[in-house]
Amino acid sequence: MSRKSSDNDYNLRSMNNLMGERRKKVNDDGERSLIKAPSNASINSQGTATATSTGDLERAARKQFQQDETPAFVYILAVFSALGGFLFGYDTGVVSGALLLLKREMNLSALWQELLVSSTVAAAALSALAGGFLNGVFGRRVCILLASFIFSIGGIVLSSATNKVALLIGRLIVGLGLGIASMTVPVYIAEASPPHLRGQLVTINTLFITAGQFIASLIDGAFSYLTQGGWRYMLGLSVMPALLQFLGFLFLPESPRWLIQKGLTQKARRVLSQIRGNQNIDEEYDSIKNSIEEEEKDCGGGPVIWRILTYPPARRALIVGCGLQMFQQLSGINTVMYYSATILQMSGVRDDKIAIWLAAVTAFTNFLFTLLGVWLVERVGRRRLTLGSIIGTSLSLLLLAIGFLLSAQHSPPVTLHPNDPSAPNTSCTSHLSCEPCMLDPSCGFCYRENSTAVFASSCEPVNPASTEKAAWGRCSNSTQAKDQTFWAYNFCPTSYSWIVLLGLVFYLAFFAPGMGPMPWTVNSEIYPLWARSTGNACSAGVNWTFNVLVSLTFLHVAQYLTYYGAFFLYSSFALLGFLFIYGCLPETKGRRLEEIESLFESRLCSCGASDSDEGRQVEYIRVKGSNYHLSDNDASDVE
Numbered sequence: 001m002s003r004k005s006s007d008n009d010y011n012l013r014s015m016n017n018l019m020g021e022r023r024k025k026v027n028d029d030g031e032r033s034l035i036k037a038p039s040n041a042s043i044n045s046q047g048t049a050t051a052t053s054t055g056d057l058e059r060a061a062r063k064q065f066q067q068d069e070t071p072a073f074v075y076i077l078a079v080f081s082a083l084g085g086f087l088f089g090y091d092t093g094v095v096s097g098a099l100l101l102l103k104r105e106m107n108l109s110a111l112w113q114e115l116l117v118s119s120t121v122a123a124a125a126l127s128a129l130a131g132g133f134l135n136g137v138f139g140r141r142v143c144i145l146l147a148s149f150i151f152s153i154g155g156i157v158l159s160s161a162t163n164k165v166a167l168l169i170g171r172l173i174v175g176l177g178l179g180i181a182s183m184t185v186p187v188y189i190a191e192a193s194p195p196h197l198r199g200q201l202v203t204i205n206t207l208f209i210t211a212g213q214f215i216a217s218l219i220d221g222a223f224s225y226l227t228q229g230g231w232r233y234m235l236g237l238s239v240m241p242a243l244l245q246f247l248g249f250l251f252l253p254e255s256p257r258w259l260i261q262k263g264l265t266q267k268a269r270r271v272l273s274q275i276r277g278n279q280n281i282d283e284e285y286d287s288i289k290n291s292i293e294e295e296e297k298d299c300g301g302g303p304v305i306w307r308i309l310t311y312p313p314a315r316r317a318l319i320v321g322c323g324l325q326m327f328q329q330l331s332g333i334n335t336v337m338y339y340s341a342t343i344l345q346m347s348g349v350r351d352d353k354i355a356i357w358l359a360a361v362t363a364f365t366n367f368l369f370t371l372l373g374v375w376l377v378e379r380v381g382r383r384r385l386t387l388g389s390i391i392g393t394s395l396s397l398l399l400l401a402i403g404f405l406l407s408a409q410h411s412p413p414v415t416l417h418p419n420d421p422s423a424p425n426t427s428c429t430s431h432l433s434c435e436p437c438m439l440d441p442s443c444g445f446c447y448r449e450n451s452t453a454v455f456a457s458s459c460e461p462v463n464p465a466s467t468e469k470a471a472w473g474r475c476s477n478s479t480q481a482k483d484q485t486f487w488a489y490n491f492c493p494t495s496y497s498w499i500v501l502l503g504l505v506f507y508l509a510f511f512a513p514g515m516g517p518m519p520w521t522v523n524s525e526i527y528p529l530w531a532r533s534t535g536n537a538c539s540a541g542v543n544w545t546f547n548v549l550v551s552l553t554f555l556h557v558a559q560y561l562t563y564y565g566a567f568f569l570y571s572s573f574a575l576l577g578f579l580f581i582y583g584c585l586p587e588t589k590g591r592r593l594e595e596i597e598s599l600f601e602s603r604l605c606s607c608g609a610s611d612s613d614e615g616r617q618v619e620y621i622r623v624k625g626s627n628y629h630l631s632d633n634d635a636s637d638v639e
Ligand SMILES: O[C@H]1[C@H](O)[C@@H](O)[C@H](O)[C@@H](O)[C@H]1O
Pocket: 206, 209, 210, 213, 328, 333, 334, 366, 515, 516, 517, 520, 543, 547
């Protein structure tokens, strides 16, 4: 089944042809004196290039032609597709703010709150798996149309819900849309992008996820002031981007690679010309077609997943793809994001409303650093970006753990042990300091504070209807304000909160540019065409499954291991992730999708890729529609 593409040979003759052709083109253009100018490689604002060596020359030429010839249509296509990412971020992010209002209005128990959050993620895990089949049969475009249609229906059901069952149905519907969108959009963008922009354009999808999370936090903040029905707006607003995407996709084309696979060759050529502008599409068309024909010849029968598992390069790609998605979630991103409000409360922000707005700052930081990822991905490559990101993530988690450890070690003692006979008899009275009191889900810490110390503190049972107040005593609503007491349900007042805050900032700065987007980006490119939708379905399914596992277990893990234990655990997961990525992730930057399979041909998990290979990495030179590949060595031969 091995597919060795003959068009990848970069020999001297083709190089000479290239130089000849380019010399001619350049002279014809009259603007770019690439060959004549011997020194100082650069392209000035008029597009005039000069170069010191052939290597510089090639790079300058490549840059110039790429800038000239990437049609705006590809960007429009990427942005409309990435609305799927926006909905992903919005729908997973908005629910926390909506729940604050819903639990009061509909009197939701903790179980129902949990159900409303996790049902979406669980439905997404299942529909991502089903999305593989749908993608293969109906194509990427139909799947994106379907996802945006489902999102719209989900939004309408949610915003008009009259009871909790309707809410649950709405959240399940949204989850179905999420799963399909999350696995289809990166594949669609990757298949439509030119190789030199693919990383950047696919990463825009994750940028939109984080933008969706940020906008959701702003909407949560704004509508939290509405006492009645604010949640309807929060949940219903997602209909707008969903409809926009649906309308846009009525006019956007199917992926050319899928069309060729289905034998719709004329249509595929039309789409290729549309997305490649005035470039010659013959070589790209031929190479996709050749690779499909070779695959068809070599492929055994049976279901795609079976063929992936029995064909080593595809199996290795699947392990890498699923591993990346698993480690992304095991690094605790969603716990950190969710927990950020509490982390901020530890640092002295007591007001719930301010904490909601500060959570928006966290989401914005995640967005901002994902933007850095979009900028870096084609500059440093996927492998280095992911490795740097995960090691920084692991160290930041360590810092968070140390902050929590110091807070726990200096946890303020319980000084008041009420002996009022009307006090409920609970386990809370047995806790001697804030830490065990706060970790016990049925208790919270009630205290007063002056500038230097916490005093008059007690451990009290939580109000079963709302964790925002105690069931009894000074921190139950009626007396709290008068007494100047504070209620800490899931944090302890501490002077080490700055370490935790620093850990949070570092965490986002390291996670967001690499571990946030790269698992999605890499998955969109590592599978051969016949395995692409199934591979992405599996890896997206792994992402959603670990997402729900990590968020559902966090409170239990924290209860058994304490907060610092939980963060030490995530930090070691991230370290394991680093070793996995170091050993297994090849560099895919700059390669055409049809070439990437060969990176997984090596027997070892470390699939050829990486550092030593990078020196020899094939370079693409796109000259008026033809791809020429040359190594640096070849380039100097020619000179
Ligand atoms: O790549 C995304 C992104 O990093 C989000 O911030 C996170 O919430 C998602 O779970 C993840 O898949």
